[in-house]
Amino acid sequence: MSTSPTLTSSYHSALTSSTSQSSSSSSPTPSTSSSLLSLLFSHPLSPQISVYLPSIAPLVLLSTLISLPPPISLIKHYITTHGCTNLPPPSRLHYYSYILNTRSSFITTLSNLPQFKDGTDFNIDPLLIYLQILHSQPSGTIESLINLPPTPLSETGKQGEILRDITRTFPLTTFFKTQSNRQSLSNILNVVGEIGGVGYCQGMNYVVAGMLLCSHLPTGSNEERIQIESQITFILTTLIQPHHLNPSFDLSFDQFWGTHIPGMRLACYQFETLGREKDKRLWDHVEGGGFRLSDVMVAKGFITGEMYDVEVGDCFVVLDAVVTFGRVGILKLGLKRLGRKRGEIMESGVEEVGKILRERGGEGVDFVREALGWEVGEGRCREMERELELIMLEEQVSEIDTPGKPPPQQPQRPNFDTWSHRYGPTNSLIPRNLLQSTKQNLHNLEKSTDHDSAILRSKISSSSVKISSIHDSIITLKLKLMHHVEKCDSLVLQKNTIKSQTSHLLTLHAPSQQSTLPSDLTALKKKMESVEKTLDKSIIDRDLIFGEIHVLEEEIEEEKERKEMLCTALEVVFERKGEEREMVLEKLKDNRLEM
Amino acid sequence: MRLKVVLLGEGRVGKTSILFRYIRNEFQEKQQSTLQASYMDKKIKVGTTTAQLSVWDTAGQERFHALGPIYYRDADGALLVYDITDSESFTKVRKWVKELRKIVGGDINIVIAGNKIDLERNRQVEEKEVLEYAKSVGATHFYTSAKQNLGLEECFTDLATKMVQQNLTKLQGLAGGFQPKGGKSKLVVVDDTGEGKKSSGGGGCC
Numbered sequence A: 001m002s003t004s005p006t007l008t009s010s011y012h013s014a015l016t017s018s019t020s021q022s023s024s025s026s027s028p029t030p031s032t033s034s035s036l037l038s039l040l041f042s043h044p045l046s047p048q049i050s051v052y053l054p055s056i057a058p059l060v061l062l063s064t065l066i067s068l069p070p071p072i073s074l075i076k077h078y079i080t081t082h083g084c085t086n087l088p089p090p091s092r093l094h095y096y097s098y099i100l101n102t103r104s105s106f107i108t109t110l111s112n113l114p115q116f117k118d119g120t121d122f123n124i125d126p127l128l129i130y131l132q133i134l135h136s137q138p139s140g141t142i143e144s145l146i147n148l149p150p151t152p153l154s155e156t157g158k159q160g161e162i163l164r165d166i167t168r169t170f171p172l173t174t175f176f177k178t179q180s181n182r183q184s185l186s187n188i189l190n191v192v193g194e195i196g197g198v199g200y201c202q203g204m205n206y207v208v209a210g211m212l213l214c215s216h217l218p219t220g221s222n223e224e225r226i227q228i229e230s231q232i233t234f235i236l237t238t239l240i241q242p243h244h245l246n247p248s249f250d251l252s253f254d255q256f257w258g259t260h261i262p263g264m265r266l267a268c269y270q271f272e273t274l275g276r277e278k279d280k281r282l283w284d285h286v287e288g289g290g291f292r293l294s295d296v297m298v299a300k301g302f303i304t305g306e307m308y309d310v311e312v313g314d315c316f317v318v319l320d321a322v323v324t325f326g327r328v329g330i331l332k333l334g335l336k337r338l339g340r341k342r343g344e345i346m347e348s349g350v351e352e353v354g355k356i357l358r359e360r361g362g363e364g365v366d367f368v369r370e371a372l373g374w375e376v377g378e379g380r381c382r383e384m385e386r387e388l389e390l391i392m393l394e395e396q397v398s399e400i401d402t403p404g405k406p407p408p409q410q411p412q413r414p415n416f417d418t419w420s421h422r423y424g425p426t427n428s429l430i431p432r433n434l435l436q437s438t439k440q441n442l443h444n445l446e447k448s449t450d451h452d453s454a455i456l457r458s459k460i461s462s463s464s465v466k467i468s469s470i471h472d473s474i475i476t477l478k479l480k481l482m483h484h485v486e487k488c489d490s491l492v493l494q495k496n497t498i499k500s501q502t503s504h505l506l507t508l509h510a511p512s513q514q515s516t517l518p519s520d521l522t523a524l525k526k527k528m529e530s531v532e533k534t535l536d537k538s539i540i541d542r543d544l545i546f547g548e549i550h551v552l553e554e555e556i557e558e559e560k561e562r563k564e565m566l567c568t569a570l571e572v573v574f575e576r577k578g579e580e581r582e583m584v585l586e587k588l589k590d591n592r593l594e595m
Numbered sequence B: 001m002r003l004k005v006v007l008l009g010e011g012r013v014g015k016t017s018i019l020f021r022y023i024r025n026e027f028q029e030k031q032q033s034t035l036q037a038s039y040m041d042k043k044i045k046v047g048t049t050t051a052q053l054s055v056w057d058t059a060g061q062e063r064f065h066a067l068g069p070i071y072y073r074d075a076d077g078a079l080l081v082y083d084i085t086d087s088e089s090f091t092k093v094r095k096w097v098k099e100l101r102k103i104v105g106g107d108i109n110i111v112i113a114g115n116k117i118d119l120e121r122n123r124q125v126e127e128k129e130v131l132e133y134a135k136s137v138g139a140t141h142f143y144t145s146a147k148q149n150l151g152l153e154e155c156f157t158d159l160a161t162k163m164v165q166q167n168l169t170k171l172q173g174l175a176g177g178f179q180p181k182g183g184k185s186k187l188v189v190v191d192d193t194g195e196g197k198k199s200s201g202g203g204g205c206c
Helices: A005-023 A030-041 A057-065 A072-082 A089-100 A102-112 A126-134 A157-166 A179-195 A204-213 A222-240 A264-278 A280-287 A293-303 A312-340 A342-347 A350-358 A365-372 A378-399 A432-508 A519-589 B015-024 B062-072 B087-103 B117-122 B127-136 B152-175
Strands: B002-009 B038-046 B049-057 B077-083 B109-115 B140-143
Touching (some): A057 A089, A089 A102, A089 A312, A102 A222, A126 A179, A126 A222, A157 A179, A179 A204, A179 A222, A204 A312, A264 A280, A264 A293, A264 A312, A264 A378, A280 A342, A293 A312, A312 A342, A312 A365, A342 A350, A350 B038, A350 B049, A378 A519, B002 B015, B002 B087, B002 B152, B015 B049, B015 B077, B015 B109, B015 B152, B038 B152, B077 B152, B087 B127, B109 B152, B127 B140
Parallel strands (some): B002 B049, B109 B140
Antiparallel strands (some): B038 B049
16 A cells, blocks of 8 residues: 655654554654654644743653653643643644554554454554545555545435534534535544444534644645544544553543443543532532433533533633543533532522523633642542442342342333433343342341441440439539538638637737636637538538549549440441442442343 | 423434524524533413423434433423434334333323424425324324424423323322312313324424
């Protein structure tokens, strides 16, 4: 097969540069950095070098020159700080090819095509493959195909679906009123529908349109236009590729463009969980009115790669975030969009929410920066994947009929409130007997936990009673103590009064005038003795009560400690139950029959 | 009374256009293809009962069928739309009816709308076939044109009437024979089992 170097060099370099992503960690070839140089600085459409300086380009270039794999975390940091890659239009597509490792996806795509099933030299030009599929001419050459007008799409079947959507993709923008741009959209969707593995799905049209909008298609040169088309085509096939084939991108669009939209469930669970964590009041307000936010937001965000109602001028900003951040990027953008409309939603009734969510626009760099700034990582997303898996296993177990009892005669209608049924059938089945035995195991676990927790609860409750009774005794004693303290104080006061009266009398009666004390002084003395006696007794009583209180306080502390230990033991029982429950459910996973 | 209506039908039969025309009296020749299912509300008076209709628009492509239950599971009524110039789109209506009957049962009121009646000259779907089919499944049929604003009021009023009646009957049942005021004389009682029910094919413009 012949290729035209003049036509394909720049695109070739874009794709080959992507190989550095998988191989550069060990030994990148010298051509890698030069091809990247060509990618960033020598592209025929690229503006002057200065345009690249305030962008991620130097970062990518430097890492390639010093033989390091793509600095993904640095790139992500850059985009989170600046809101986008800041790359000029023609280089954006090259960047997407680079960050998505499109070259590797191209080889996989190729090996799935019938003409390459028996092995081939994968150094083949992607442009040629694109043209051959577009014109359904597997043996054509670039020269023979490049200026061939594409065959009009059929009005039925898959092509019919594409045809119907061409005029319905951003229909009001000037860009898609131009026939050649519509033709590019149609060409790409047609080829992606052939080789992407999922046919054509509505939603792809928006992603492709977004990429076309930010690629600055040339008006004059058909050759350059075809190059861009083929580049977008292979970026799309990369986005569709199953995650395990392209681990560098954590979101595979085959989950959203494949039959039954299998990824809807997880994305909704993640969106709902994060949404509630972020703003519970908003969710309660809307969902209390029977409107399920996640269904609407996820359909829009994930199926169209956040391109559904973006303003044309903001396409590239949003695409940068989607392509670089994948799943968590789309989740954050959707939640930010929702957050921005919070005030309006909270002030309106639920009947207005549909209308409010329809309003489009405003996704500029500030929006993306703020959205991505929210600290939720890919780790949390993976955690939620596991949570949902357990929830669904649990739902399946709880739905199964109890062992020993005859199954219901008529099949029950699925409960659409459960995660297992809300978004269509799940793609795995667990044998009935296994579900039943698991149900029994969970029941036993529940019973034993109930038993243990009942014992602990009763101990906790008697401990509480004891604490409360000691507490009451302390209160009574404290009241008593207060009384004694008051009594002592009053006796001391009395004592002081008698003392002063005595001294007063002593001054009146001159000393040594009489051998005996006058009667009033004697009376005072007696009174003093009696007061002192009572005071001594009161002090002893007071100290006794004080001692008693001290003992009770020590006792209550001990009892509180005991109660605390019992409570901890109860928590441990529940924690252990949770862990065992998870283990029992996890065992089911290995026995799933994939459909 | 809040009632939920879901618009179902193949891609590009005019679901979104019907929604916009009916709720906002707007029509766009070039409508974007729908992916974000969403709804719009409108108040409607049936007899003396005022109902708040929540009309849900959905994506039409076959592969989104799996997501259908999210929208129709708790709907009071479904408006199944086909394009009279596209026979394949009518085949999809049959599929929807089967699915609704299977999953939601007889509780959901169904109205079928043959849209784009302004393109009568390009008609591909036989009127006789449609009317017979609608009758057989106990659905009412209307011809509509979102572009020329034909048949939509009648179509939604009929559906709303059925839904209001159903709700009032339910309330009556709950209240143990309590006769709610109004909304009765003009109502058509719908037999959802399908057989022997009068299918209008009319009301609107056919």
